[in-house]
Amino acid sequence: MAWAILVGVAPGFDAEMDRPALPETRSLRSEPAPGEALAKLLRETRGEVELSEVLDEVLADAVARLQTFNPRSVAPLALRQVAVGSNIRSSFAAEVRSRVWTTLRSGTELRVVRCLECEATRSRVEGDQIVITRGVTSLEALRALGEKLGVRAFLDVRFGFEPEEGLLELDFILFRSTNGEILWAETYRADDSTPMLLRSSDAPQTREGRLEDLEALLEGRPVFGYAATAGIMLMPYDDPVDGDIFGATAGFRLFERFGTDRKILFGLDLMGFVNFELLSGAVVSAAAWWIPLPSDLVSPELRVGGKAGAFIAGTEGNTTVFQLGAELLLRYRFGLYAYATYVLEAAYAGPNGNAQAKLGGLGTSVGLSFNW
Numbered sequence: 001m002a003w004a005i006l007v008g009v010a011p012g013f014d015a016e017m018d019r020p021a022l023p024e025t026r027s028l029r030s031e032p033a034p035g036e037a038l039a040k041l042l043r044e045t046r047g048e049v050e051l052s053e054v055l056d057e058v059l060a061d062a063v064a065r066l067q068t069f070n071p072r073s074v075a076p077l078a079l080r081q082v083a084v085g086s087n088i089r090s091s092f093a094a095e096v097r098s099r100v101w102t103t104l105r106s107g108t109e110l111r112v113v114r115c116l117e118c119e120a121t122r123s124r125v126e127g128d129q130i131v132i133t134r135g136v137t138s139l140e141a142l143r144a145l146g147e148k149l150g151v152r153a154f155l156d157v158r159f160g161f162e163p164e165e166g167l168l169e170l171d172f173i174l175f176r177s178t179n180g181e182i183l184w185a186e187t188y189r190a191d192d193s194t195p196m197l198l199r200s201s202d203a204p205q206t207r208e209g210r211l212e213d214l215e216a217l218l219e220g221r222p223v224f225g226y227a228a229t230a231g232i233m234l235m236p237y238d239d240p241v242d243g244d245i246f247g248a249t250a251g252f253r254l255f256e257r258f259g260t261d262r263k264i265l266f267g268l269d270l271m272g273f274v275n276f277e278l279l280s281g282a283v284v285s286a287a288a289w290w291i292p293l294p295s296d297l298v299s300p301e302l303r304v305g306g307k308a309g310a311f312i313a314g315t316e317g318n319t320t321v322f323q324l325g326a327e328l329l330l331r332y333r334f335g336l337y338a339y340a341t342y343v344l345e346a347a348y349a350g351p352n353g354n355a356q357a358k359l360g361g362l363g364t365s366v367g368l369s370f371n372w
Contacts, residue, residue, distance in 0.1 A: 055096070058170045058188040059103045065186070066174070067108040073152065074174065074183060078115040080142075080154040081135050088161055096159050113149050139180050146177025153177055223262060227253040229337065231367015233273055235311075236343055239350055239357035247275035249367060255287070263291040269307055278350055283321055285309025301329040311343065311359075319346035319359055327369065335369040 066074075079100055082093045104112050121134045136142045142154070158171040167189060174184040228251070235245040255267025269285040289305030307323040325339030345360030 054168050054190045055099060055170075056103075058168065058190055059099055061188055062170065062172050062186070063103045063108055065184070066104070066110065069110075069174075069184070071110055074110065075153075076111040076113045076149075076151045077153040077155055077174070078113045078118065078149055078151045078177075080115060080118045080156050083156075083158045085158075085160040087163070088159065093159070096157060100155075100157060113151050115145070115149060115151075115154075117145055118154075142180065143178055151177050153183060223257045225255050225257060225265070225267075225371065227255075227335075227369050227371045229253065229271065229367055229369045231337070231365060233271075233341070233365040234363040235273070235275075235279060235359060236361035236363045237278075237348070237350070237357065237359055238361075239352065239354050241352055241354070242278055242350060244363070245275050245278045247273045247279065249273055249283075249365065251283075253287070255289070265289040265291075265303070265305070269309070273311070279313060279317060279348070281311055281313035281317065283309055283311050285321070285323070289327070300331065303327040303329065307339070313348070317346055317348035317359055320344040323365060325365075329369075329371055333371055335371055337365075337367055337369055339365045341365055 079097060082097045082100070084090060084093045084096070101112060101114075104110060118135045121132065123130055123132045125131075136145055146152070146154070153174055154177055156171075156173045156175075158169075160169040160171075161167070162169075170188045172184070172186055172188070173182060175182045230250050231248075233247055233249045235247065237243065237245045249271050251269060251271030253267055253269045255265045258264040258266065266288050267286075269283075269287045271283045271285075272281075273283060274280045285307035286309060287305060287307040289303040291301060291303055293302050304326045306325075307321075309321055311317070311319050311321045320343075322342045323339040325337065327335055327337040329335040341363040343360050343363060345358050347355075348357060348359045349355050350357055
């Protein structure tokens, strides 16, 4: 999958900036979290991921983390520097800096101060050499600049991109303006297979929100779903007069989702069967479904599965019913279902009083569902 933006070639990282080294802190961003289902659906629907979308995604994650800090300890803060990789044109640093400012101002309550001195390039003559420096290069100058601007912390950002691997990396480091103490450092990675979700910067999706779903998996907290159904069902009946029995059905289902991708479903299915002239009863089943194909925001969701339960008609005609079939969930609530059924043989004289008549054999069930 190709990136929509090609980043040009420029000189290497601004090594002269003398920024503190970042620890190799691997973010959960490198492994798609279970709670990213909607993001994954959007990516698969679009069929492409643009570099700008990946950048917005990572910045939203980082800003969500920053807004968890006590404002009194880190704000006001200033963006000290933005460094870019050796294969990225240096002018792209201004794009990253602008996006960081916008995301911080729109997505958090933190006060942000622009640091012009942090972006300034200086030159001086030492002996017979001209020394060029950029930004703040000493702790003493950093402390004095922090006092001048009235900021409590500085933020450094490093942007890297590997075209061959399609890998984007953003390093963040937040440190005190008074003594350089590192308050937070993290590395975020994403590639063209990472689910993307376009967001408005005033409501960034929090990493904590994603972690909640992961914690739910680890702690075994259930994720439930519900469905109401209506349709028709054929009950195989060997009475020579009446033949097979067609009846209207209406039901309700409760299920739980399992797996890291929530594609395995187990539940209970209660369905009523009504033929006012011949037979009425209820089918109580345990059921399981599996979602074999990737879903997106446009295409229907296919579920295949089976149900096993009891048909309860009263004092006569009680039997066991097995069902195997598929359901197609349309966007976004309505669905269609079709099941082949097998009914174990059971005596049922019916209204004609035929003592030899029996329920049993192959039948079918089709209908509509409403899901939430």
